[in-house]
Amino acid sequence: xxxxxxxxxxxxxxxxxxxxxxxxxxxxxxxxxxxxxxxxxxxxxxxxxxxxxxxxxxxxxxxxxxxxxxxxxxx
Amino acid sequence: xxxxxxxxxxxxxxxxxxxxxxxxxxxxxxxxxxxxxxxxxxxxxxxxxxxxxxxxxxxxxxxxxxxxxxxxxxxxxxxxxxxxxxxxxxxxxxxxxxxxxxxxxxxxxxxxxxxxxxxxxxxxxxxxxxxxxxxxxxxxxxxxxxxxxxxxxxxxxxxxxxxxxxxxxxxxxxxxxxxxxxxxxxxxxxxxxxxxxxxxxxxxxxxxxxxxxxxxxxxxxxxxxxxxxxxxxxxxxxxx
Amino acid sequence: xxxxxxxxxxxxxxxxxxxxxxxxxxxxxxxxxxxxxxxxxxxxxxxxxxxxxxxxxxxxxxxxxxxxxxxxxxxxxxxxxxxxxxxxxxxxxxxxxxxxxxxxxxxxxxxxxxxxxxxxxxxxxxxxxxxxxxxxxxxxxxxxxxxxxxxxxxxxxxxxxxxxxxxxxxxxxxx
Numbered sequence: 001x002x003x004x005x006x007x008x009x010x011x012x013x014x015x016x017x018x019x020x021x022x023x024x025x026x027x028x029x030x031x032x033x034x035x036x037x038x039x040x041x042x043x044x045x046x047x048x049x050x051x052x053x054x055x056x057x058x059x060x061x062x063x064x065x066x067x068x069x070x071x072x073x074x075x
Numbered sequence: 076x077x078x079x080x081x082x083x084x085x086x087x088x089x090x091x092x093x094x095x096x097x098x099x100x101x102x103x104x105x106x107x108x109x110x111x112x113x114x115x116x117x118x119x120x121x122x123x124x125x126x127x128x129x130x131x132x133x134x135x136x137x138x139x140x141x142x143x144x145x146x147x148x149x150x151x152x153x154x155x156x157x158x159x160x161x162x163x164x165x166x167x168x169x170x171x172x173x174x175x176x177x178x179x180x181x182x183x184x185x186x187x188x189x190x191x192x193x194x195x196x197x198x199x200x201x202x203x204x205x206x207x208x209x210x211x212x213x214x215x216x217x218x219x220x221x222x223x224x225x226x227x228x229x230x231x232x233x234x235x236x237x238x239x240x241x242x243x244x245x246x247x248x249x250x251x252x253x254x255x256x257x258x259x260x261x262x263x264x265x266x267x268x269x270x271x272x273x274x275x276x277x278x279x280x281x282x283x284x285x286x287x288x289x290x291x292x293x294x295x296x297x298x299x300x301x302x303x304x305x306x307x308x309x310x311x312x313x314x315x
Numbered sequence: 316x317x318x319x320x321x322x323x324x325x326x327x328x329x330x331x332x333x334x335x336x337x338x339x340x341x342x343x344x345x346x347x348x349x350x351x352x353x354x355x356x357x358x359x360x361x362x363x364x365x366x367x368x369x370x371x372x373x374x375x376x377x378x379x380x381x382x383x384x385x386x387x388x389x390x391x392x393x394x395x396x397x398x399x400x401x402x403x404x405x406x407x408x409x410x411x412x413x414x415x416x417x418x419x420x421x422x423x424x425x426x427x428x429x430x431x432x433x434x435x436x437x438x439x440x441x442x443x444x445x446x447x448x449x450x451x452x453x454x455x456x457x458x459x460x461x462x463x464x465x466x467x468x469x470x471x472x473x474x475x476x477x478x479x480x481x482x483x484x485x486x487x488x489x490x
Contacts, residue, residue: 003087010426012228012237012244013154014161014482018490021162032087038423040240040414041149044332049162052312058085063094064102065241065414065421072085103418107325110415117408127395133352134398138405140345141357145406146413148338152452156478161486170335177343178461185350186463204356204462207449209469216448217455217470219440221477224452225485227437231359231451234441235403239410241422244430248438255442256360257367260383263446272447277465289463296468 002028006035008042009066016042017049020071024055027073035069036062043067145236153224153233163311165304172301179293183286192286199278212263212272223255330417346457353398356458360445362400365392383446433489444477 006023008016016037023033037043046069047057056072094102117139124131144150155167185203199206224230227248229237234252237245266272280289309315333341346357368378368389379388394400414420425431445451448470450459456474460467 010244010423010430012242012430013151014157014228014485015490017162018486022490032085034087038421039242040146040332040419041151041154044149045154045158045162045164048166049164052164054313056085063099063421064106065419070085070087106415106418106420107329109420110412113408113412113415117412124395124401127393128398128401130352130398131395131401134349134401135405137345137349137352138402139409139412140405141342141402142406142409142411143413144333144338144341144345144409146410147417148333148335148341150335150338150342152456153478156475157482160479161482167335170339173336174339174343174457175461177340178346178457179463181343181347182350182462185347199464202462203350203354204464205358205450205454205459205467206462206464207455207459207466209464209466213448213455213466213469214473216444216446217473218444218477218480220444220448220451220470221474221479222481222484223437223440223442223444223477224474225437225478225481226433226489227441228433230453231441231445232406232453234438235359235406236410239407239412240414241411241420243423243425244434247425247431248434248441251435251438252360252442252445253363253367253370255439255444256364256446257371257442258439259443259446260364260368261381262383262443264382266447279463279465282465293463 001030001032003032003034006033008035008037008039010038011042012039013041013045017046020046020069021049024050024053024071024073029073029075031073033071033073035071036066037069038066040065043069046071141232142236142239145232146240151229151233153228153230156221157225159304159307163308165308165311168304169301169308172297172304176294176297176301179297183290186280187286194281194285197281199276199281202278206276206278208272208274209277210271210273210275212266215271216259227252325418330419342457349398349402355398356454356462357402358399358450358454358458359403359406360442360451360454362397362403363442364446365389365397365400368392429489433485448473 020035050057050071055074058070060068062068121132121135124135155171158164159168182204190197234245234249280286283289349357368384369392372378372389378384379390448455455467455470460471
């Protein structure tokens with residue numbers, strides 16, 4: 001099970017989402033992707049997308065206005 | 076809907092950066108205190124604006140409310156147009172259509188109240204809402220605006236909202252938004268001279284010869300769009 | 316997790332994001348309140364051109380004489396008499412208030428040249444587009460389409476096509 005971090009600090013929508021989508025395509029089932037974002041919209045649309053795509057998602061606030069979106073590829 | 080939740084179910088080795096809970100709490104206290112001070116400043120500005128404009132305080136507070144709601148709900152017109160294409164998500168698109176439908180109900184009531192049912196002699200420019208010239212200039216303008224909003228990561232309201240959130244990129248795009256507005260203002264008369272901007276607004280109740288057909292067309296179109304967006308979103312996420 | 320236990324009130328009422336539908340309903344109510352109070356609908360970009368003209372005027376450009384500014388002289392421009400300008404400032408400060416109360420304020424610096432290019436091109440295109448179509452996503456779409464104006468519908472279709480094209484550019488050159 002691999003783990004990968006993606007630094008998307010300072011990136012505006014939809015770049016974190018597109019980057020995460022690209023990354024997920026390359027990953028194997030059960031791999032974990034951690035996307036570090038500070039865009040308040042990305043912390044909503046990234047998890048929304050990941051859930052609708054059928055992945056497991058957790059959000060952790062790691063600082064003021066800064067989040068880790070943890071996505072586990074399930075299929 | 077997303078929620079802030081860490082259940083620890085996903086095993087992982089590293090976090091990006093961790094501050095101690097004490098540090099986090101101290102910083103949060105500073106920010107919330109600053110927020111309370113800002114409320115005081117907002118009230119002060121309300122009093123000031125009331126002196127400068129008879130309706131200033133009302134407008135100011137509604138503006139504050141708009142910014143607050145836009146931020147809290149992460150409402151973004153750009154994303155509502157872009158996400159169906161980029162990610163297949165139509166949640167925001169549906170929310171925008173709901174807003175448009177609700178507003179249509181309100182505007183219909185306000186406009187009927189303003190004009191009675193008389194559609195013959197009214198001046199559309201004086202009606203509640205913006206009823207403006209439509210033509211090739213609308214097509215060109217809307218197209219350019221759509222490209223710009225996606226590139227800059229925010230439309231007009233979104234850019235202002237993100238300026239308040241502390242995005243340097245949006246402050247920069249705002250400066251060029253203003254520059255572009257001046258260019259556009261100069262360009263419009265030139266387009267008029269070239270025959271690309273013809274004055275003339277089309278007000279649907281007048282165009283369709285009555286409120287009933289106009290309302291039917293308006294809500295039938297909005298309902299169709301809503302169903303289409305819902306169906307497309309479900310199909311893209313594999314629910315259908 | 317700790318925070319959830321320590322600050323349930325803050326978490327629930329000042330921090331957790333609202334649903335898009337909640338946003339849609341509240342925005343509509345506020346926009347309609349604005350129409351009832353002022354008699355005029357919500358707009359955003361109408362003032363941007365005025366601010367630009369006012370700024371040029373400071374440096375001696377006789378903007379009032381330009382074709383595009385006839386009827387709206389910038390030399391006598393008064394910020395607090397401009398409803399749109401007041402709500403614009405309100406949106407910036409209101410959003411600032413929301414992030415402060417949520418303890419989520421952070422200054423996000425520009426990270427790379429790509430963001431600069433995107434902001435410059437995007438801002439210019441939006442400014443030009445808004446003036447040509449006589450309104451932005453608010454003035455033409457949110458306050459035009461529901462007001463039964465055809466220009467709102469035309470703008471809606473065209474901004475959608477523009478956004479589709481913009482998305483392709485973004486994917487190709489800005490990722």
